[in-house]
Amino acid sequence: MTETTASIPAAGPQRSSLTGLVLRNPLGLLATALIIVVLLTAIFAPLIAPNDPAAVQIFKVNVAPGDGYLLGGDGSGRDIFSRLVWGARNTLIGAAIAVVVAALLGVTAGLFAGYFGKWYETASSWISDALMALPALIVLLALYQALGASIYLSMGIFGIMLSPGFYRLTRTLVKGVKNELYIDAARVSGLTDMRIIIRHILLVVRAPVVIQTSIVAGIAIVIQAGLEFLGLGDPSMPTWGGILQNGFQNMYNAPLGILWPGLAISITVASLVLLANAIRDAMQTGAAPSFRTPAIPAKYAAATPAPTPEEGVLLDIRDLVVAYPDGNGWREVVHGVTLQVRKGDVVGLVGESGSGKTQTAFAVLDLLSTGGKVLSGSITFDGEDLTKKSETEMRALRGRRIAYVPQEPMSNLDPSFRIGAQMVEPLMNVLGLSKAQAKARVLEMLARVGLPDPERTFNAYPHQVSGGMAQRVLIAGAVASSPDLLIADEPTTALDVTVQAEVLELLRELREEFHMTVVMVTHNFGVVADICDRVAVMKKGEIVEENAIGALFSNPQHPYTRMLLGSVLEDTEVRAYRAPAAKGNAA
Numbered sequence: 001m002t003e004t005t006a007s008i009p010a011a012g013p014q015r016s017s018l019t020g021l022v023l024r025n026p027l028g029l030l031a032t033a034l035i036i037v038v039l040l041t042a043i044f045a046p047l048i049a050p051n052d053p054a055a056v057q058i059f060k061v062n063v064a065p066g067d068g069y070l071l072g073g074d075g076s077g078r079d080i081f082s083r084l085v086w087g088a089r090n091t092l093i094g095a096a097i098a099v100v101v102a103a104l105l106g107v108t109a110g111l112f113a114g115y116f117g118k119w120y121e122t123a124s125s126w127i128s129d130a131l132m133a134l135p136a137l138i139v140l141l142a143l144y145q146a147l148g149a150s151i152y153l154s155m156g157i158f159g160i161m162l163s164p165g166f167y168r169l170t171r172t173l174v175k176g177v178k179n180e181l182y183i184d185a186a187r188v189s190g191l192t193d194m195r196i197i198i199r200h201i202l203l204v205v206r207a208p209v210v211i212q213t214s215i216v217a218g219i220a221i222v223i224q225a226g227l228e229f230l231g232l233g234d235p236s237m238p239t240w241g242g243i244l245q246n247g248f249q250n251m252y253n254a255p256l257g258i259l260w261p262g263l264a265i266s267i268t269v270a271s272l273v274l275l276a277n278a279i280r281d282a283m284q285t286g287a288a289p290s291f292r293t294p295a296i297p298a299k300y301a302a303a304t305p306a307p308t309p310e311e312g313v314l315l316d317i318r319d320l321v322v323a324y325p326d327g328n329g330w331r332e333v334v335h336g337v338t339l340q341v342r343k344g345d346v347v348g349l350v351g352e353s354g355s356g357k358t359q360t361a362f363a364v365l366d367l368l369s370t371g372g373k374v375l376s377g378s379i380t381f382d383g384e385d386l387t388k389k390s391e392t393e394m395r396a397l398r399g400r401r402i403a404y405v406p407q408e409p410m411s412n413l414d415p416s417f418r419i420g421a422q423m424v425e426p427l428m429n430v431l432g433l434s435k436a437q438a439k440a441r442v443l444e445m446l447a448r449v450g451l452p453d454p455e456r457t458f459n460a461y462p463h464q465v466s467g468g469m470a471q472r473v474l475i476a477g478a479v480a481s482s483p484d485l486l487i488a489d490e491p492t493t494a495l496d497v498t499v500q501a502e503v504l505e506l507l508r509e510l511r512e513e514f515h516m517t518v519v520m521v522t523h524n525f526g527v528v529a530d531i532c533d534r535v536a537v538m539k540k541g542e543i544v545e546e547n548a549i550g551a552l553f554s555n556p557q558h559p560y561t562r563m564l565l566g567s568v569l570e571d572t573e574v575r576a577y578r579a580p581a582a583k584g585n586a587a
């Protein structure tokens, strides 16, 4: 496709990394900065702390801030600032132990349970439910009696109790992704399960696990501080919870003593939660690539005058250029397409994959994907230039005067709603019918497109009908408003050959009956020969030949058309020729 592209330099980046998006969020930036400060304090505690956190100086008991000690002295004459700095290190180590244990256990179990299911899932879910049923604080208090004053051991055990959160999250994510086609493809290509889990599935769970880690770290800090506040920590080790407890005991003599550890705990926990929120927001924004539209180069800027409407022409596309943002410029995917569709004609838009057929059709429907834009040219429909219409005006046209039949019938029906409900609502909106009128019209159309039991199809969910029936349903929906123009994008590609023929026959009948003009996007010359009056052949974003159907087959002008037709004939001949030999081999 390199030949189809034309990059024009302009200003502005288009996509941002997750880190970039987090840092662009003011709260995300603030939270990241604060967490980095706390981490650096913990790492460089021996260098930052001016005094030994355990050193007692009797004459500095409860001294005010600045009087030798930056934040004052505690009830035993120790430097509160130095204790807080060392406390950062010990508190973060405790929280890290809880988080690492929880994530290791939860993510590993979740990956296996989600991917393999069966007894892995039964066993892991049972253990997870049992752990969640235990009151964590009571268990830790009980274990303190049995195991002694080791806050790190307590946090390790607390990590086990936090692991169900990671387990459930990971299992759900893995279940959602394990049946994706690319995972099947990886299996078929011979990758082992372990390799698939590490290469493909871990990538999917990575970001949500990071968010969960941030939240769990906050919880671990709070619980650890709580345990130490209750006096269950090691008194010889400065931690924020321990300092808070000392401050609380000494509150009447030195009230500021509880302020500093309180601030340290709340700022750190709030930063972790804010960071988690910022990552989540960034993921939601980043899920769809965010585009900052580059400047449109001058050569496109001049407005293309719409042609004077010609008698009998319903759709008149002139010099259409469609492009997508690419780096600092635009990448053209349709280069100056000109096509006239006369009222009542069926015009085929053919060409190999990626030649720009769908982009041309979507430009008419004003349904280009995010970032896509008609940079120049005009699309005149019944005398009006669609490129000048607002979104509201286009919405009024779509479905009512210009209808669309998509390629994949199943993925265009919402599996959560009955077929009837999905068809009635658009008719009520587009045609202003009452619910009863819309239902009657839908039933009439379902019968018209050849569905044997319209009432049953009306009440069915999409998974309860076949692909061919689903395509008939979509055709019924598209034609129900008697549109002037029907754009059908490969309407038969997803169907088997006999159903294809029936659907084409149906489209032919409906076109006669409803006096519709049809643009048929396809790569299949069989479909073209079957239904089209005229054909436009597209190659690399341009129309290289436009001709009446008979002339195109009998006397193709462009070498590319001849090549496409040649490949069809060659294919037919090869299949016909080789079939008996293949049978012989099989026997």
Ligand SMILES: Nc1ncnc2c1ncn2[C@@H]1O[C@H](COP(=O)(O)OP(=O)(O)OP(=O)(O)O)[C@@H](O)[C@H]1O
Binding pocket: 001, 324, 333, 351, 352, 353, 354, 355, 356, 357, 358, 359, 360, 369, 370, 372, 523
């Ligand atoms: N959202 C998008 N962003 C950027 N480029 C796109 C986007 N959608 C399509 N394209 C590009 O537009 C070109 C034409 O695509 P188009 O879908 O029109 O092809 P097509 O002829 O309909 O092929 P197919 O029959 O395979 O659908 C391709 O090079 C494709 O990569």
